[in-house]
Amino acid sequence: DAGVIQSPRHEVTEMGQEVTLRCKPISGHNSLFWYRQTMMRGLELLIYFNNNVPIDDSGMPEDRFSAKMPNASFSTLKIQPSEPRDSAVYFCASSLEGEAGGEQYFGPGTRLTVT
Amino acid sequence: QQQVKQSPQSLIVQKGGISIINCAYENTAFDYFPWYQQFPGKGPALLIAIRPDVSEKKEGRFTISFNKSAKQFSLHIMDSQPGDSATYFCAASTLYNFNKFYFGSGTKLNVKP
Numbered sequence: 001d002a003g004v005i006q007s008p009r010h011e012v013t014e015m016g017q018e019v020t021l022r023c024k025p026i027s028g029h030n031s032l033f034w035y036r037q038t039m040m041r042g043l044e045l046l047i048y049f050n051n052n053v054p055i056d057d058s059g060m061p062e063d064r065f066s067a068k069m070p071n072a073s074f075s076t077l078k079i080q081p082s083e084p085r086d087s088a089v090y091f092c093a094s095s096l097e098g099e100a101g102g103e104q105y106f107g108p109g110t111r112l113t114v115t
Numbered sequence: 116q117q118q119v120k121q122s123p124q125s126l127i128v129q130k131g132g133i134s135i136i137n138c139a140y141e142n143t144a145f146d147y148f149p150w151y152q153q154f155p156g157k158g159p160a161l162l163i164a165i166r167p168d169v170s171e172k173k174e175g176r177f178t179i180s181f182n183k184s185a186k187q188f189s190l191h192i193m194d195s196q197p198g199d200s201a202t203y204f205c206a207a208s209t210l211y212n213f214n215k216f217y218f219g220s221g222t223k224l225n226v227k228p
Contacts, residue, residue, distance in 0.1 A: 003157070003190070031214055043204060043218040056215060091158050095213065103149075104216065106158030 002026070004107035012113045018080040021110045024073055033093040033104060034067055034077050043091075049075065050097060063109030082114045094101050118142060118209050121219025128226050134192040136222045138205035140205050141186060149216070150179065153202045162203070163190070169205040195226045 005024040013019055025032050033048040047057040049069045057067070064083070069075040079086055089111050093104040121138045128134045138148075149164035165172045165188065169197040172179045178191040192199055207221040 033214070042220040045215060045218075048214055050214070056212070093158070095214065103161045103164075106160065108156070109158050 003095055004092055004105055006090075006107040006110050008110060008113045009025065009031075010113075011092045012115065013082055014115055015083055016081045017089045018078065019086075019112060019114075021077040021090050021092075023075045023077070023092030025075070025092070026105055027073070029094035029096050029105070030072070031097045031101075031104075032069060033091075033095075034075070035091040035093065037089045037091060037109070038087075046077070051065070068112060079112075082112075084114045086088050087112055087114050117134065117220065118217040119205060119219040121162075121205050121222060122221060123218070125223045126225070128224065130195065130197060130226055130228050132195050132226075134190075134195045134199065134224055134226070136203050136205070136224070137187065137189045138207075138219050139185075139187045140207055140217075142207070142209070143186070144209040144211070146210040147208045147213065148179070148181065148188050149206050150177075151204045151206065151218075153221075154206065155201075159204055176226045192224075195224075197226045197228050200224055200226050 031050050034046040037043045039102045041095050044080045048068045052069045067077045089109045091109045094108040097103045119140050150162045151159035151161040152162040163174050163177050167183050176193045181188045202221045202223045204221050206216040208216050
């Protein structure tokens, strides 16, 4: 049974370039989350969707970040233009709202390095 | 400001010992307290969770102790094993925004053989 799938697993890009991270949630899950993890700030929620609709994007750091969920099986997180301070591991997670416990299932992450 | 404060930042325990990680919060609206375990190169995974209507929950060697009046909760790992070496995160969410987790800063546990 496939878990949350993220691509790419590693991304190295130069400052100013556009970066697109992709996520495929677990089939049947109706909530999707994007997190960023750094040593300095820990694990931060950037945005989450419920039934493909963005519910809370208060964690999105600035206008350079945008996220979309065009359908139940795909989401993207885009950074344009990228900056060195965006270097982090970005996790996508999904859950089934209403399920007892509300467990969020995390993907393996995308390690982004902006030089 | 961090909604959930976690300590210690790192912990070294001998095999067979007890690992204790503590978390504290201020928001009395928090209603759900999960602990996540993360191995290097992997995403976090749910380990155990508790609601404030109970003071303790045990699953195998892992126990959450919850003190509602003190607004503190802790993870105890009994008979710690080298395979438990990982980073542990506590988290909290509210009843009215169940999906939004506030994570602690993490504790890196190293269990020495």
